[in-house]
Each structure stands twice: as C-alpha cells, then as structure tokens.
Amino acid sequence: MEAERRRAEALDAADPLTALRGRFLLPDGVVYLDGNSLGALPAHVPAVLDDVVRRQWGTDLIASWEAGGWWTAPERAGAKVARLVGAHPDEVVVTDSTSVDLFKVLAAGARLRPGRARLVVEPGSFPTDLYVAAAVADLLGLQLDRVAPADLAAHLAAHGGDVAVVAYSHVDYRTGELLDLPGLTALAHRAGALSCWDLSHSAGALPVGLAEHGVDLAVGCGYKYLNGGPGAPAYLVVARRHHGALTNPLPGWTGHARPFAMEGSYEPAAAVSRMRSGTPPVLSLLALDAALDVLQDVDLAALRARSLSLTGLLVELVGAHVPSLRVVTPRDPARRGSQVSLAHPQAQRVVRDLAARGVVGDFREPDVVRLGVAAPYVTHADVVTTVERLREVAP
Numbered sequence: 321m322e323a324e325r326r327r328a329e330a331l332d333a334a335d336p337l338t339a340l341r342g343r344f345l346l347p348d349g350v351v352y353l354d355g356n357s358l359g360a361l362p363a364h365v366p367a368v369l370d371d372v373v374r375r376q377w378g379t380d381l382i383a384s385w386e387a388g389g390w391w392t393a394p395e396r397a398g399a400k401v402a403r404l405v406g407a408h409p410d411e412v413v414v415t416d417s418t419s420v421d422l423f424k425v426l427a428a429g430a431r432l433r434p435g436r437a438r439l440v441v442e443p444g445s446f447p448t449d450l451y452v453a454a455a456v457a458d459l460l461g462l463q464l465d466r467v468a469p470a471d472l473a474a475h476l477a478a479h480g481g482d483v484a485v486v487a488y489s490h491v492d493y494r495t496g497e498l499l500d501l502p503g504l505t506a507l508a509h510r511a512g513a514l515s516c517w518d519l520s521h522s523a524g525a526l527p528v529g530l531a532e533h534g535v536d537l538a539v540g541c542g543y544k545y546l547n548g549g550p551g552a553p554a555y556l557v558v559a560r561r562h563h564g565a566l567t568n569p570l571p572g573w574t575g576h577a578r579p580f581a582m583e584g585s586y587e588p589a590a591a592v593s594r595m596r597s598g599t600p601p602v603l604s605l606l607a608l609d610a611a612l613d614v615l616q617d618v619d620l621a622a623l624r625a626r627s628l629s630l631t632g633l634l635v636e637l638v639g640a641h642v643p644s645l646r647v648v649t650p651r652d653p654a655r656r657g658s659q660v661s662l663a664h665p666q667a668q669r670v671v672r673d674l675a676a677r678g679v680v681g682d683f684r685e686p687d688v689v690r691l692g693v694a695a696p697y698v699t700h701a702d703v704v705t706t707v708e709r710l711r712e713v714a715p
C-alpha cells in the first residue's frame with residue numbers, strides 16, 4: 321500500500337493539526353484507536369498531578385481547597401467543557417460519573433415538566449443510559465418509551481403532550497452513527513418536551529452546539545475524547561433558562577448556596593452549581609481540568625474536518641482492501657461520529673490479533689471491531705498502518 325501511504329503522509333503534512341499529537345504521550349510503535357473508551361495521556365498532565373500531590377496536598381494541605389482552586393474546580397473544568405460543547409460557561413459542572421449525572425438531569429428534567437408521564441430513550445443506547453432512565457421512570461412513576469430516532473416524529477405526534485424528556489446519545493457507541501441533534505431537539509421542543517443528550521462519544525471530537533440548538537440537558541464522560549484519565553469525573557449541562565426552577569434530586573452540601581454555613585435546611589447554589597452533591601474526586605478532577613487545556617485553543621470545525629478525513633480514509637481503504645470486513649458506520653460524513661465500526665464473524669479475535677500487531681481498538685458485542693479515531697493524536701499514516709494490519713488478521 322505504498323501509494324496510499326504516500327497520500328496519507330501528504331495529508332498529514334498539509335494539516336496543521338497533525339502537530340497536536342505532540343501534546344500526548346503514546347508508546348512508540350502503537351496505533352491507538354481506543355480513545356473513545358480511554359483517551360490518551362496529555363503530555364503535561366503527569367507534572368500537573370505531581371504538583372497537586374506533592375505540593376498542594378503534601379505541603380499546602382487543607383489550604384489547597386481555596387489556594388489550589390480545589391473547591392471551584394468543578395465549575396472551572398465545566399467552563400472548559402462548555403467551550404467544547406457550545407454551552408455557556410455557567411451551564412456546565414464537572415461532577416460524579418456519567419451514569420449519576422444522567423440520573424440527576426433526567427430526574428430534574430422530568431420535574432421541569434410536571435404532569436407529563438413519559439420518558440423517551442433510544443433502544444440501542446449504551447446500557448447504563450437505559451438502566452438509569454428505567455430507574456428514573458420507576459422512581460417518578462413515569463412510563464419509559466424506547467423509541468428509535470426514526471420513529472420519534474410519529475411517537476410524538478401520538479403521545480407528545482405526555483412526554484417530559486427525550487434522551488438520546490449524540491453518537492452511538494457501537495455503530496458510530498451521529499444523530500441529528502438539531503432536528504431531534506427541535507422535534508422534542510415542538511411537543512413541549514425537553515431534550516437531553518449523552519455527549520460521551522461526541523464532545524471533544526466534533527462541534528456540538530448545545531446553546532445554538534437550544535438543547536436543555538446534556539451529560540458526558542470525561543475520560544474519552546476529553547482525555548481526563550481512567551475514572552475521570554463526568555459533566556452535566558443544564559441550559560440557563562432552566563436554572564431558576566432546577567432541583568437536584570441528590571442535593572448535597574457542596575451544591576448549597578452557603579456550604580460552610582452548615583445550615584440544616586437546603587438552599588440551592590446559583591446556576592448549575594446546585595447540581596453538585598458531595599466532595600469531588602479531587603485528583604481525578606484536577607487531571608481532567610488540566611487535560612482539557614489540550615483542546616482549548618483548537619478550532620473544533622478544523623478538528624472535525626480532520627476527524628472526517630481520517631475516518632473517511634479508513635472507510636475507503638477497508639472497502640478497497642479488506643473485503644472480509646463490513647463497514648457498519650454510516651458512510652455519509654454528516655451521519656458519522658469519530659469512530660469506524662467494522663463487522664466480522666470473528667471480531668473478538670480480529671481485535672486481539674490487531675493489538676498483538678500494535679493497533680489497539682476494541683470489540684463490542686456481537687461482532688463489532690470498533691476503531692476510535694481521536695483526531696488530535698491519530699494520523700492518516702496510522703490509518704494506513706491499521707488497514708495493512710487488518711489485511712493480515714482478517715484476510
């Protein structure tokens with residue numbers, strides 16, 4: 321595949337974003353295509369964490385809650401996430417896990433639509449989203465409707481007046497399909513429902529435009545395309561217009577208007593800070609806060625263009641050179657996130673053999689070879705290497 325490699329190298333040389341790879345630490349000889357599960361380590365984060373542990377914790381001790389900016393880190397990191405998802409800085413807080421955040425925003429969202437008794441979710445969602453939505457429905461006495469996006473218009477035409485929240489994932493974790501966030505949000509709004517999006521597989525990979533599209537609620541992982549590290553806290557987003565009436569279903573002292581007054585009754589903090597509950601995992605939170613700096617000066621439209629160029633090349637070369645693999649991810653760039661999913665009857669073995677040759681992807685049930693393409697650190701040359709290895713392991 322010499323001609324393909326020359327073409328890939330030319331594409332990398334012409335793209336200024338190829339230099340972003342230098343902001344990450346990756347082992348030599350490894351093509352890392354699993355950033356949609358665990359993002360790579362930004363090169364500056366070890367030194368930041370070392371300072372947090374040795375100086376801030378070890379020397380400054382408790383004073384670091386104020387002097388080290390620990391107390392306000394959920395909002396500070398939230399404002400950085402806000403830039404990536406197109407929200408206002410006071411609409412995002414980094415807290416808890418994606419599962420817990422989804423619970424919080426779904427319950428809070430349903431309460432913003434009293435009298436409506438249905439919650440809509442996507443049947444193919446990541447399992448935690450389905451479990452959480454079912455639990456919220458159960459607790460609040462709502463009916464859970466599993467409705468594919470293609471059927472949403474018909475569902476809302478029949479039941480829209482009774483739907484409180486429509487909760488979908490922006491990019492499908494298994495297929496890599498990108499849903500029409502503006503269109504589906506508008507449909508929900510036309511029925512008077514709130515829209516809620518799980519951005520785990522889109523934030524940090526492509527522009528989301530939450531405020532532009534009027535999205536009400538969102539959540540997402542900190543450890544995928546945001547590169548916050550294993551177990552990094554997640555974030556939740558609530559549009560400003562809902563802050564006044566917003567109630568946290570897990571109110572805790574860190575979301576109180578005056579936490580250190582230690583009052584016996586609860587009064588929520590301003591804006592989205594009221595969605596905080598207990599003490600955050602400070603080490604993980606500060607790792608994520610630092611990691612977010614990697615993408616703060618990056619033009620998201622350019623990042624998206626690079627991502628589509630990479631995934632487009634991968635789809636094209638697999639189609640041309642590896643006939644045993646069926647491309648599951650939509651070929652239409654407008655419907656593609658930042659991963660390429662390939663079906664193969666021995667997908668699990670293919671993923672194992674790929675890893676043994678230095679190309680790290682992952683397997684998803686039942687038959688999917690999932691290749692995450694994080695545009696900041698994956699190159700076009702990596703794509704060619706991947707296809708060469710795929711030819712070896714899936715002839």
Ligand SMILES: Cc1ncc(COP(=O)(O)O)c(C=O)c1O
Nearest residue numbers: 417418419446448489493518520
């Ligand atoms: C769409 C989606 N939502 C949520 C999660 C995970 O949530 P949590 O961070 O609570 O484990 C994942 C991946 O693990 C995911 O892909």
Ligand SMILES: Nc1c(O)cccc1C(=O)C[C@H](N)C(=O)O
Nearest residue numbers: 356357358446493494520551684
């Ligand atoms: N969160 C994960 C974990 O704690 C262990 C292993 C994998 C994960 C993942 O993130 C899985 C991921 N959400 C997925 O899309 O499959």
